[in-house]
Amino acid sequence: MKKFLLVALGATVCLPMMAEKLSDVDSLKMYELQELQVRSLRATKVTPVAFTDMKKAELQSVNHGQDVPYILSLTPSITTTSDAGNGIGYTSLRVRGTDPSRINITANGVPMNDPESSTVFWVNMGDFASSVQSMQIQRGVGTSTNGAGAFGATLNMLTESVGMKPFIGIDLSGGSYYSHKETLRFGTGLLKGHWGLQGRLSNIGSKGYLDRASTKLNSYLIQGGYFGDNTVVKFITWNGIEETYHAWNYTSKYEQQLYGRTYNSCGEYYDENGNRHYYKDQTDNYHQQNYQLHWNQSWSPYWDSHIALHYTKGKGYYQQYQAGASWKQFGLSVSDDVFNDLADQQKMDNDFYGVVASLTYDNKRGLQTVLGTGWNHYKGRQFGHIVWAKPGVATVAPSADSFSPDFEYYRNNSRKTDFNIYGKVNYALLNNLNAYVDLQYRHVHYKLQDPTVMYGVNLDGSYIINNNYNFFNPKFGLNYDITRNHRVYVSYGIGNKEPVRNNFMQQVANPDREDAKAKAERLGDLEFGYKYQSGTFSAGANLYWMHYKDQLVLTGELNAIGEALTKNLSKSYRIGIELEAAWQPVDWFKWDANATLSRNRVKDMKVTLNDGVTEVNLGTQPLAFSPDFIMNHILTFKYQGFRASVQCQYVGNQYLTNTGFKDMQCVDENGNTTYETLLLKKHFTTNLDLSYTFKMHKFGMKDAMIGITMYNLFSAKFDNNGWAAPQFTKNSNGSVIAVNEYGIRDCWGAGFAPSAPFNVMVNLSANF
Numbered sequence: 001m002k003k004f005l006l007v008a009l010g011a012t013v014c015l016p017m018m019a020e021k022l023s024d025v026d027s028l029k030m031y032e033l034q035e036l037q038v039r040s041l042r043a044t045k046v047t048p049v050a051f052t053d054m055k056k057a058e059l060q061s062v063n064h065g066q067d068v069p070y071i072l073s074l075t076p077s078i079t080t081t082s083d084a085g086n087g088i089g090y091t092s093l094r095v096r097g098t099d100p101s102r103i104n105i106t107a108n109g110v111p112m113n114d115p116e117s118s119t120v121f122w123v124n125m126g127d128f129a130s131s132v133q134s135m136q137i138q139r140g141v142g143t144s145t146n147g148a149g150a151f152g153a154t155l156n157m158l159t160e161s162v163g164m165k166p167f168i169g170i171d172l173s174g175g176s177y178y179s180h181k182e183t184l185r186f187g188t189g190l191l192k193g194h195w196g197l198q199g200r201l202s203n204i205g206s207k208g209y210l211d212r213a214s215t216k217l218n219s220y221l222i223q224g225g226y227f228g229d230n231t232v233v234k235f236i237t238w239n240g241i242e243e244t245y246h247a248w249n250y251t252s253k254y255e256q257q258l259y260g261r262t263y264n265s266c267g268e269y270y271d272e273n274g275n276r277h278y279y280k281d282q283t284d285n286y287h288q289q290n291y292q293l294h295w296n297q298s299w300s301p302y303w304d305s306h307i308a309l310h311y312t313k314g315k316g317y318y319q320q321y322q323a324g325a326s327w328k329q330f331g332l333s334v335s336d337d338v339f340n341d342l343a344d345q346q347k348m349d350n351d352f353y354g355v356v357a358s359l360t361y362d363n364k365r366g367l368q369t370v371l372g373t374g375w376n377h378y379k380g381r382q383f384g385h386i387v388w389a390k391p392g393v394a395t396v397a398p399s400a401d402s403f404s405p406d407f408e409y410y411r412n413n414s415r416k417t418d419f420n421i422y423g424k425v426n427y428a429l430l431n432n433l434n435a436y437v438d439l440q441y442r443h444v445h446y447k448l449q450d451p452t453v454m455y456g457v458n459l460d461g462s463y464i465i466n467n468n469y470n471f472f473n474p475k476f477g478l479n480y481d482i483t484r485n486h487r488v489y490v491s492y493g494i495g496n497k498e499p500v501r502n503n504f505m506q507q508v509a510n511p512d513r514e515d516a517k518a519k520a521e522r523l524g525d526l527e528f529g530y531k532y533q534s535g536t537f538s539a540g541a542n543l544y545w546m547h548y549k550d551q552l553v554l555t556g557e558l559n560a561i562g563e564a565l566t567k568n569l570s571k572s573y574r575i576g577i578e579l580e581a582a583w584q585p586v587d588w589f590k591w592d593a594n595a596t597l598s599r600n601r602v603k604d605m606k607v608t609l610n611d612g613v614t615e616v617n618l619g620t621q622p623l624a625f626s627p628d629f630i631m632n633h634i635l636t637f638k639y640q641g642f643r644a645s646v647q648c649q650y651v652g653n654q655y656l657t658n659t660g661f662k663d664m665q666c667v668d669e670n671g672n673t674t675y676e677t678l679l680l681k682k683h684f685t686t687n688l689d690l691s692y693t694f695k696m697h698k699f700g701m702k703d704a705m706i707g708i709t710m711y712n713l714f715s716a717k718f719d720n721n722g723w724a725a726p727q728f729t730k731n732s733n734g735s736v737i738a739v740n741e742y743g744i745r746d747c748w749g750a751g752f753a754p755s756a757p758f759n760v761m762v763n764l765s766a767n768f
Contacts, residue, residue, distance in 0.1 A: 048477030085209030097626025098152025111147025126217030149497030250751030286316030366428025
């Protein structure tokens with residue numbers, strides 16, 4: 001903190017001294033040139049897809065330390081998760097019930113999804129929202145983009161534009177659970193009329209709502225470049241260094257009854273006297289460094305181009321204590337009877353690099369075209385070390401004594417190449433009728449030496465997974481402006497996506513099971529929408545029908561590191577309607593609202609009974625983690641420098657499995673039959689944000705803001721995430737029921753991630 005304040009003080013003194021007289025550069029043109037980085041990917045008011053834009057002012061009003069998923073949480077059809085319970089640390093978002101591994105995310109047109117898990121780990125991008133100019137989230141298949149296939153949504157982010165004038169800004173937040181955020185923002189403005197430097201330094205920390213669920217995030221973003229009348233060349237680099245204590249086990253309702261809602265079992269072990277302890281090094285540690293070089297060029301009033309080179313370096317590990325671990329599971333023993341304590345590190349060292357480019361043409365008379373392409377390559381290295389093991393146990397690996405301090409028990413490499421090319425045409429057939437065509441070809445080559453984490457497996461280093469995928473993803477639609485205020489649109493798109501590493505891990509672990517074979521999935525997405533816009537009121541409705549072949553659906557189960565597992569289900573669909581409205585009758589008041597009503601189902605859902613042989617078809621059942629109803633509304637009041645915002649959200653019940661069972665039959669500690677939930681139960685939460693902005697010109701400042709944000713104002717008790725792995729049997733009536741045969745009540749059969757009750761963050765910002 002002391003170093004942060006010294007840097008802030010030094011920058012406050014020095015930056016104004018660096019300011020020079022600005023040239024006559026067209027500031028609007030300069031900002032438009034910088035936005036070429038995302039123009040080829042973004043939807044416009046005549047693109048027939050469902051999307052939401054968030055501008056910088058909206059982002060700033062809710063950016064007090066929580067991760068990007070929580071900043072987007074009040075946009076349509078979104079649910080969020082937080083391992084620590086308060087939106088800081090490991091968080092994720094789902095859109096229309098689709099999990100994070102099937103949401104495409106880009107920054108400045110560059111893919112951000114991890115190529116193997118296909119997920120963005122926001123914990124590696126701490127405070128990234130403080131460097132974002134705007135975001136656009138497209139729901140459904142959306143428009144063609146770079147990187148991972150989009151099955152639920154695409155989120156494209158544009159980093160902050162380098163400004164014309166020098167500035168310094170400081171943002172400070174602090175509140176419940178020792179949560180805090182410190183951000184220093186700075187920019188030189190234009191130097192010598194064409195050069196600029198801008199960036200931020202950030203520190204975020206929290207002890208989390210759950211026990212020991214701490215988070216430490218340090219990051220920066222620096223960008224600089226040349227800005228001409230028709231040319232922008234910009235280099236951007238940012239990093240994220242994170243250390244989080246594990247909170248991904250989740251806990252059963254039985255454990256929460258014994259130890260409280262904040263109970264976190266990660267790192268738990270017992271000494272020889274039966275005393276409970278927690279392993280202090282049960283942490284996740286990662287460093288991610290991103291580099292992007294962009295060249296944006298306006299060739300004429302009609303032609304623009306963008307090309308970017310990118311490179312991301314990721315390196316880190318997580319360490320965990322394994323109490324009573326099955327050594328056969330690690331490949332360290334051939335005996336099923338060897339169970340002993342050990343501590344291991346699972347490490348990653350990877351490189352991701354490539355190029356993306358686009359060429360756009362706009363004849364200013366109703367024809368816009370885009371030709372885009374991208375080539376990206378990933379090299380991943382995964383390896384694990386036994387850093388400590390309780391001695392004295394015979395194994396097929398070296399003796400337990402030799403495990404300490406750093407025995408490597410697995411190592412494997414992976415390679416993934418992703419190439420795509422797309423063309424988009426938006427043409428005004430008539431003055432008020434636009435046709436949209438979007439065609440994309442995508443090729444993926446993915447090979448893995450071995451996705452498992454076992455000693456002595458695949459010693460010859462061969463690539464046991466070596467797959468090529470070729471996808472054609474067409475999209476087309478119409479947009480009709482009925483009048484100035486009314487428009488309708490319709491579109492149909494097809495998306496295809498390859499399996500991820502976890503799917504191949506399940507395939508290799510279960511070679512004899514046909515349902516464990518990892519297949520590519522296919523989505524057909526039909527969208528129909530209506531929009532109304534006037535000076536004081538806007539409203540819209542979007543109907544969607546998403547039908548899948550071999551959809552990779554969340555099963556409700558987790559792997560050893562808390563990652564959600566998916567499985568191909570041959571037939572499934574999502575159908576729903578998204579409603580939006582905004583009303584601003586006067587300058588000082590605005591009301592925003594949105595709601596999603598949906599039906600999300602899998603057909604011919606099959607389960608295997610606990611005899612391990614009998615398979616039963618349960619018919620059509622609800623898809624896991626897909627609420628049938630979501631509603632948000634925001635009331636915003638402004639008077640001079642005062643701003644108040646009341647934000648409410650309702651999320652309906654979410655099934656933890658795809659079987660349709662709302663509960664499972666269990667036995668309590670006294671041998672009595674109980675029924676435990678297999679739902680994330682519906683909840684309603686309210687946030688209140690209050691702030692006041694002062695003009696501070698007399699003190700050498702532009703302005704200052706002080707505020708307070710109160711989350712979950714009425715302390716609703718709910719779970720934001722969970723897992724479930726029940727067994728299935730038939731009762732005396734011959735009906736299939738879910739049961740837990742592993743532990744007391746729901747212990748070892750289900751786990752839940754509680755959200756924090758009422759908590760606050762106090763915020764202070766100053767701009768010089």
